[in-house]
Every structure is written in C-alpha cells, then in structure tokens.
Amino acid sequence: MTAPGRLQPTxxxxxxxxxxxxxxxxxxxxxxxRRRALVxxxxxxxxxxxTGLVVLYAAHNAWWAALIAAALxxxxxxxxxxxxxxxxxxxxRPRMLDERQLAERAAVHGLAFRVVRLVVxxxxxAFAGLAATGIALADLAGALAGTGVGLLLLQGLLPLWxxxxxxxxxxxxxxxx
Amino acid sequence: xxxxxxxxxAVVRAEHRVSRRELADAVGAHYQTIGHLERGQYNxxxxxxxxxxxxxxxxxxALFSLTAFRPLSEELYPRRRDEGTEADTAPxxxxxx
Numbered sequence: 001m002t003a004p005g006r007l008q009p010t011x012x013x014x015x016x017x018x019x020x021x022x023x024x025x026x027x028x029x030x031x032x033x034r035r036r037a038l039v040x041x042x043x044x045x046x047x048x049x050x051t052g053l054v055v056l057y058a059a060h061n062a063w064w065a066a067l068i069a070a071a072l073x074x075x076x077x078x079x080x081x082x083x084x085x086x087x088x089x090x091x092x093r094p095r096m097l098d099e100r101q102l103a104e105r106a107a108v109h110g111l112a113f114r115v116v117r118l119v120v121x122x123x124x125x126a127f128a129g130l131a132a133t134g135i136a137l138a139d140l141a142g143a144l145a146g147t148g149v150g151l152l153l154l155q156g157l158l159p160l161w162x163x164x165x166x167x168x169x170x171x172x173x174x175x176x177x
Numbered sequence: 178x179x180x181x182x183x184x185x186x187a188v189v190r191a192e193h194r195v196s197r198r199e200l201a202d203a204v205g206a207h208y209q210t211i212g213h214l215e216r217g218q219y220n221x222x223x224x225x226x227x228x229x230x231x232x233x234x235x236x237x238x239a240l241f242s243l244t245a246f247r248p249l250s251e252e253l254y255p256r257r258r259d260e261g262t263e264a265d266t267a268p269x270x271x272x273x274x
Contacts, residue, residue: 103219
C-alpha cells in the first residue's frame with residue numbers, strides 16, 4: 001500500500017487497516033439500500049444525541065443524559081460500520097491509502113466544506129435577522145452555543161456521511177486466486 | 178485533452194488469471210481501485226499505470242490509451258474484415274436463406 005517516498009506504516013497503521021478492511025463487516029453494507037439506511041440511522045443517532053445535549057443544558061434535567069447515553073450506544077457501532085463502508089477513508093492515515101482513496105478523500109472534504117460553508121452562512125444570516133428584530137445577542141447565547149456545537153458536529157461528520165453515500169457496489173472478484 | 182484513460186485491464190487480468198486483490202497487492206493499491214480502473218471510473222497516475230504494466234510485463238501503451246481500444250478480435254483478425262472476403266459475406270453453411 002505504501003508508495004516509494006512515503007512514510008512507512010506503523011504496527012498501529014497496519015492493525016487499523018486490517019480492521020477497516022475486515023471482510024466480515026462488508027455484508028452489512030453490501031447494497032446501496034443498506035448503506036443509505038445506515039447513513040440515515042447514523043444521522044438520526046447523532047441528532048438524538050445532540051438534542052439530548054441541548055435539552056440537558058437548557059432544562060437542567062439529568063434524565064436527558066439517558067438519551068445521550070442511548071444515542072451513543074447506537075452511534076458507536078454505526079460509526080464503525082460507516083468507517084468499514086468507506087474502507088477507513090477518514091480513519092486511516094494518508095500513508096495507508098492509495099492514490100484513488102486520497103483523491104476521493106479530498107473530493108469529499110471539498111464537497112463537505114462547501115455544504116458546511118452554506119450552513120454557516122445561513123446560521124449567521126438567521127442570527128443577524130434575529131438581532132435586527134431587536135433581540136439582544138445576550139438572549140441568544142444558548143441558541144448560539146447550540147448552533148456552534150451543531151456546526152462542529154456537522155463539519156466533523158458530514159465528510160463521513162457523504163463518503164458513505166458515494167460508496168458503490170463492489171463486483172465479485174471473479175478470477176479464482 | 179482526453180478526460181478518460183481507456184484500458185484493457187480487465188481483459189489482461191482475466192487472461193493472466195489474476196484476481197483484483199492479487200493485482201492490487203502487487204502494485205500497492207486498494208483492491209477496489211482496480212475495479213474503479215476497470216470500469217473507467219478512475220484514471221491512474223503515471224506511477225500506478227507503469228507499476229501495473231510492469232506487473233504484466235507489457236508496455237504501458239498495451240494497457241492504457243487516450244483513445245478507445247479496438248476489440249481484440251478485430252486486432253487479431255483485421256484482414257478478413259478489411260478484405261470483405263466471400264467467407265465473410267456468404268451465409269453460414271446449412272443456412273436456408
């Protein structure tokens with residue numbers, strides 16, 4: 001996997017590469033329908049966890065931590081499946097990816113960047129509009145903080161969601177080894 | 178400038194009875210990258226194209242081209258088609274028409 005001139009992989013790199021390319025996980029996302037369902041489930045788990053966090057902060061009710069914990073229990077294995085789906089596109093270091101994977105990673109990062117930029121612009125305009133109606137920014141502190149956390153999550157996870165959606169079916173390797 | 182690099186990778190790989198995974202391991206690529214190359218969804222770098230050509234011990238232009246390859250059957254039997262011989266135009270033996 002390592003091209004001449006690139007850094008040599010460490011034992012940790014090789015272990016992670018094996019995990020990301022483990023054939024036992026591939027049937028879980030072998031079809032486009034399953035991949036879309038997994039991405040939707042991951043998005044829903046992220047939204048549930050985020051909602052739990054916001055309400056926990058706003059309502060000061062510790063029971064909302066249960067929603068965060070439940071969302072995390074689903075979110076962690078789903079994240080593993082998305083990483084397996086993309087063959088570790090965002091988990092592996094560049095030295096463990098080949099030229100097509102590096103190009104795909106750059107393309108997905110570029111696409112995600114453009115989407116997040118639009119969402120940030122929409123959020124800034126929304127808050128500017130609210131401020132223009134006479135609402136003090138101090139009153140919007142909670143909303144600003146929630147939006148900030150939401151945007152942080154979006155910029156961190158959108159590349160993974162986009163990469164997972166762009167994955168195509170893998171044809172069978174028809175020549176016997 | 179051509180947007181796509183045509184290749185004969187699938188044909189040559191099948192001829193050599195090499196799996197995508199074996200070829201990928203040999204040239205330092207991911208096995209899915211070989212599939213992307215074969216389906217024309219990814220153009221290889223010069224480095225990768227040369228490594229693949231070296232693996233099959235073929236000149237790189239035998240595997241990759243900026244223009245579409247002619248079918249191998251046409252390249253192997255060009256004269257019969259060009260000449261338009263009687264054998265090509267005559268109906269098959271035993272045909273009723």
